[in-house]
Amino acid sequence: xxxxxxSVVDGCGIDPGAWDFLAPPVIRFGAxxxxxxxxxxxxxxxxxxxxxxxxxxxxGPAGRRIVDGLESAGFAPEVVAVTAGEPTVDxxxxxxxxxxxxxxxxxxxxxxxxxxAIDLAKALAALATNLPEGLDAPRYDPLIVDRxxxxxxxxxxxxxxxxxIAVPTTAGTGAEAxxxxxxxxxxxxxxxxxxxxxxxxxxxIVDPDLxxxxxxxxVAAAGLDCITQLIESFICRIRRPLPRALVLDxxxxxxRALPRVLDDPSDAAARGAMSHAALVSGVALSNSGLGLxxxxxxxxxxECGTPHGLACGLLLPVALAVNADVAAADYALLERAIDSAAxxxxxxxxxxxVARIDAICNVAGxxxxxxxxxxxxxxxxxxxxxxxxxxxxxxxxELDPQTLLEILAPIW
Numbered sequence: 001x002x003x004x005x006x007s008v009v010d011g012c013g014i015d016p017g018a019w020d021f022l023a024p025p026v027i028r029f030g031a032x033x034x035x036x037x038x039x040x041x042x043x044x045x046x047x048x049x050x051x052x053x054x055x056x057x058x059x060g061p062a063g064r065r066i067v068d069g070l071e072s073a074g075f076a077p078e079v080v081a082v083t084a085g086e087p088t089v090d091x092x093x094x095x096x097x098x099x100x101x102x103x104x105x106x107x108x109x110x111x112x113x114x115x116x117a118i119d120l121a122k123a124l125a126a127l128a129t130n131l132p133e134g135l136d137a138p139r140y141d142p143l144i145v146d147r148x149x150x151x152x153x154x155x156x157x158x159x160x161x162x163x164x165i166a167v168p169t170t171a172g173t174g175a176e177a178x179x180x181x182x183x184x185x186x187x188x189x190x191x192x193x194x195x196x197x198x199x200x201x202x203x204x205i206v207d208p209d210l211x212x213x214x215x216x217x218x219v220a221a222a223g224l225d226c227i228t229q230l231i232e233s234f235i236c237r238i239r240r241p242l243p244r245a246l247v248l249d250x251x252x253x254x255x256r257a258l259p260r261v262l263d264d265p266s267d268a269a270a271r272g273a274m275s276h277a278a279l280v281s282g283v284a285l286s287n288s289g290l291g292l293x294x295x296x297x298x299x300x301x302x303e304c305g306t307p308h309g310l311a312c313g314l315l316l317p318v319a320l321a322v323n324a325d326v327a328a329a330d331y332a333l334l335e336r337a338i339d340s341a342a343x344x345x346x347x348x349x350x351x352x353x354v355a356r357i358d359a360i361c362n363v364a365g366x367x368x369x370x371x372x373x374x375x376x377x378x379x380x381x382x383x384x385x386x387x388x389x390x391x392x393x394x395x396x397x398e399l400d401p402q403t404l405l406e407i408l409a410p411i412w
Contacts, residue, residue: 115173172222174282295392
């Protein structure tokens with residue numbers, strides 16, 4: 001299944017002595033810490049724009065608690081955007097067109113929700129300062145596209161966004177720690193990123209209690225997205241030493257915790273471990289890279305509307321198999337971090353790691369074949385041709401469309 005390996009410089013593709021590191025300057029982690037949101041907002045501004053999901057912000061207890069806390073502290077939060085799924089260009093254009101007018105000095109954007117809500121908030125905070133005010137949605141549409149990677153004119157985000165605080169209510173995407181927002185466009189058939197170092201949230205409040213209301217399917221998809229991000233950032237060609245050290249701590253927590261949360265959603269310790277792992281996965285991918293699973297997941301989302309976490313869960317075992325030869329030493333390191341009694345030889349430890357992750361995918365109960373998510377057999381060629389971007393370029397094994405087609409066809 002493997003293609004060409006392009007690993008150089010100790011398998012990294014970079015000089016390990018030269019690297020940068022970006023993360024939210026303020027991270028508050030722990031059960032109950034969402035109550036500290038007003039004191040995190042206060043140094044950043046005096047007005048709050050809320051962005052969130054329908055369940056997480058509008059109808060769920062977390063949203064009510066957050067609004068009440070802000071109001072009690074003297075803020076008057078305004079809900080400016082609500083998303084029911086992964087954000088689209090249309091969603092973003094509509095939100096920009098309906099933002100409150102007037103002076104935006106002192107505005108702080110607070111995202112409450114999963115990765116989709118946080119990505120919408122990051123994009124909104126960035127474009128609110130980088131695009132003119134007062135346009136209607138159709139006029140915002142091309143201006144948004146021109147700032148997305150790979151589809152427009154590549155116009156950068158060069159004005160500092162509005163201060164943005166992320167409050168995740170799922171444990172998976174790590175969007176609370178990343179520098180990009182994933183935006184799709186069903187009309188144009190793409191899923192691309194708005195990306196800038198300026199888009200890293202100014203603060204992240206990660207309260208595992210907020211994940212308690214997630215249903216099993218959400219926990220499974222988010223959890224496998226998190227595990228995929230930890231693994232792919234650890235083995236990718238553009239990997240960094242500090243994120244790798246964080247992964248060695250976080251991945252063992254995640255592989256132990258996810259089956260426990262799936263079995264018992266009330267397990268607070270396991271939910272905490274998953275929230276911690278998700279945060280680290282965002283830090284890791286933002287400072288290193290990803291690989292095959294994420295590279296194909298975006299195209300699968302465009303073609304079939306497959307939610308991102310579900311797509312990653314389907315593709316993770318495939319990615320592990322494709323990279324098994326060149327990443328065996330890394331797999332062995334990860335297995336030994338999980339199990340101190342793991343085999344001392346890399347081949348055996350790596351095989352145990354692959355088997356361990358495959359078992360977790362089985363426990364999660366997500367689809368394992370493309371046919372289960374609605375991909376037609378005659379569209380596998382399209383999927384291979386349209387998978388790519390920065391994620392696929394980070395894969396340890398270089399994969400051209402023909403090689404990728406040969407990999408993907410058997411899992412239809």
